[in-house]
Amino acid sequence: MRIPSGGRPVEEVDEFDLIDSIQRSIMLHKSTRLSLGIGDDAAVWTPRPGRQIVLTTDTLIEEVDFRVPWIEYRDLGHKALAVNLSDIAAMGATPRLVLVSLGLRGNERDREVIEFYQGMNGLARQFRTVIAGGDISDSPHGMVISITAIGEGPPKGLPLLTRSAAQVGDVIAVTGALGLAAGGLRTYLYDLRNLDGRPVMREHFDRPTPRVREARVLLRSGVRAAIDLSDGLYGDLPKICAASNLSALVDATKIPVPSSIRWVFTDWFDLAVRGGEDYELLFTASPAVFRRACQAFRRLGMPEPIAIGTMQEPGADGPEHKLRKQNGQVEVVEPGGFVHFGPKR
């Protein structure tokens, strides 16, 4: 049970006082290229001349994407920003600034709102990103967090990481283990205690790390196709297949699933491939580029990416996502990770 923190409900706090407190709590960190931040009609920023600008937005809605009794406001701020920075990373770009649009119930404590911004700012600083503006509005039916992240890529003409750049014969790889975040969600859903792996699972679920650094190493090593794993392998790999018009063959035995997940959950394989929210990068690269990327990761002391399959010519009916099972049999996978609307799969 979370102990209610101090402070006053924001509905009793003057809106401008609240914005002032937020501003003070995150003003420590400034960017020289940001000439106007919070406090005018809009933020003003001058990117490096000729750079490609990468823009993404993602909204988290209470009771759909998060539950306040489960997550601390500080972690919520971290996570809301992380999922957006992850999209910037998946393009191979460097996050520079974010705008935060926050809808509040009104019964949040002012201290909690400040903690939310502090959690966000902690992650922002880690990636030298600035909270440049946003707005706060009234959202009586539940918190709404909408973040837009803006990043800088290489100059125009130079490649970024896209979903459509996979080639036949490419290695399919991921930057880290899958299933920990889904395991973390399980510990909340079923109130699982006394689990050795619980802190790690919850850390992955509550405070995912956007793979910004990894993405840049991949791009520099010659990788061109990537996506971040927000909807799970089975949700996101089909997007690379569709955008590149290729099939994918994944080797079930090579999917990296931590033993903490295998030991605890009988459906650990499903958690790993459909659970989502891992925010690792899924990428494809020629075997030579993949080797070069692995070397670069080793040199930098970063955990090496893990090969899990191969890109192939599309089938007669178009791109297919296939799985080679432990017994050697190959089956076509029904796509599907987390889906917002439509018949649940």
Add this chain to the structure above:
Amino acid sequence: MRIPSGGRPVEEVDEFDLIDSIQRSIMLHKSTRLSLGIGDDAAVWTPRPGRQIVLTTDTLIEEVDFRVPWIEYRDLGHKALAVNLSDIAAMGATPRLVLVSLGLRGNERDREVIEFYQGMNGLARQFRTVIAGGDISDSPHGMVISITAIGEGPPKGLPLLTRSAAQVGDVIAVTGALGLAAGGLRTYLYDLRNLDGRPVMREHFDRPTPRVREARVLLRSGVRAAIDLSDGLYGDLPKICAASNLSALVDATKIPVPSSIRWVFTDWFDLAVRGGEDYELLFTASPAVFRRACQAFRRLGMPEPIAIGTMQEPGADGPEHKLRKQNGQVEVVEPGGFVHFGPKR
């Protein structure tokens, strides 16, 4: 009463089919500087080298900022975009692209969602702005529309319009009449029919025009201080006063209130100064610059801005917002337009 439109509830529609339909309905309009739009992890855009980039975000929440039985989806799309383009205009910048994050109840018809995007796209095209990306999520308690608009300003070093640039002796002026949008809201609130001015009031409330062109003429004429009137004159003028650390004296008789509002509402003055949502520009300029701006508007066949007061040295207790009433008496105005939280004023 709005007649329910055809189509299927979006909760029965495949998310990717819906996104495809949206994409098709707005793909007609492209920008050469947008190298990657909807369909990857993020949009990629290359601004003109050295330009200042202006960024703003605003969220509209159902039952707080709009009511679906009152507004057509097409108009809702228009309005949601207009309030964001208005913030870009208030900086003197030119809108270039927008990201749209949409939370849906699930019982909206697919046709209605398409209409929403079409309404948005109609306004976007008018200002050569591109819908470059976004996301759709599940928001069971009501629609949430979060838009981020990105504009280009002049090269770094050249001025924009800010709240803090007002000077003692500046004329305070607005680009158009006040109170029509608040009148439009009244016609919905009290179901007023058979009112001559109703169509115009509703047009201003449902489909405000962001003053993008006006802002650029003001900036070119030498104006430096501006804000857009979203919270009403009494809500927004104090922001210029605070940011510029000056007082403002407004002449009540000079505030432009259309006769359609004066005739119908006994509290027409309050509607004009506190009603909000007019999205006219409020700006200040030296008398010489103001004359130059008026000439420029005349030359371009645009309705001239209207002077309503003067910027003055701050009072002993700091910036004050004062009103000279019809009888010549000057009183200090309690600030306040629309406020999200805090004691209602």
